[in-house]
Amino acid sequence: MSLIAEAKRIAIDSYELTGRPLGITGEVAEHETTRLLGLELAEVRAPGYDAIERTQAGVKRVQIKGRRRTSPSAAWGRMGAVDLTKEFDAVMLVLLDERYEAVEMWEAPRQVIEAHLTAPGSRARGLAPGS
Numbered sequence: 001m002s003l004i005a006e007a008k009r010i011a012i013d014s015y016e017l018t019g020r021p022l023g024i025t026g027e028v029a030e031h032e033t034t035r036l037l038g039l040e041l042a043e044v045r046a047p048g049y050d051a052i053e054r055t056q057a058g059v060k061r062v063q064i065k066g067r068r069r070t071s072p073s074a075a076w077g078r079m080g081a082v083d084l085t086k087e088f089d090a091v092m093l094v095l096l097d098e099r100y101e102a103v104e105m106w107e108a109p110r111q112v113i114e115a116h117l118t119a120p121g122s123r124a125r126g127l128a129p130g131s
Contacts, residue, residue, distance in 0.1 A: 004028065004031050007024055007027075007028070008024075008028060008099065008100040010022065011024050011028075011100065012098075012099065012100070015070065021068070021070075024100075025066045025067070025068045025096065025100075026064070026065075026066050028066060028068075028096060028100045029064050029065070029066025029067075029094035029096060029102070030050050030051065030064050030066070032094055032096070032101075032102040033050075033051060033062075033064050033092055033094055033102075033105065034051055036102060036105070037053070037105070038053075039051040039052065039053045039062060040052050040053075040054070042061070046061075047086050047087065048061065048063060048083065048086025048087045048088040049061035049062055049063050049086075049087065049088040049089075050062065050063055050064040051064060051092075060089045060090060061087060061088045061089045061090075062088065062089065062090050062091070062092050062107075063082065063086075063088040063090070063091045063092070064091075064092045064094060065079045065080050065082075065091060065092070065093050065094070066093075066094045066095075066096060067079060067093070067094070067095055067096065068096040068097075068098070068100060069095070069096070069097055069098060070098055071098055072097075072098070074098075076095060079093055082113055082117065084113075084114055084117060084118070088110055089109065089110055090107050090108060090109050090110060091107070091108050091110070091113050092105060092106070092107045093105070093106045093107075093108075
């Protein structure tokens with residue numbers, strides 16, 4: 001836990017000095033999700049998902065996307081691409097404030113994500129089968 005806190009502090013200091021993000025948003029989002037929701041981190045580089053949730057129904061594979069806002073008035077920006085050729089059961093969007101603290105988490109099942117990304121005329125950015 002203290003390592004993540006130190007990484008957050010360094011990333012904040014770096015951004016204040018350079019105006020450029022350090023690039024730890026995804027890792028912090030994964031850590032916050034597992035810590036707050038009790039999920040388990042998947043193996044490093046698991047294709048398509050970052051964490052797993054064990055339920056009575058089985059194992060749910062969760063892809064985690066993180067976005068950090070650099071100030072309270074800044075926009076959240078766009079979420080990273082979702083690759084529909086990979087295996088996952090849900091996507092979790094984790095919104096982090098300027099101090100890398102999770103302020104909101106949104107989850108959508110794969111079926112909803114896939115329907116949105118493959119809908120005719122969709123301008124969503126994703127990697128769909130056959131694209």
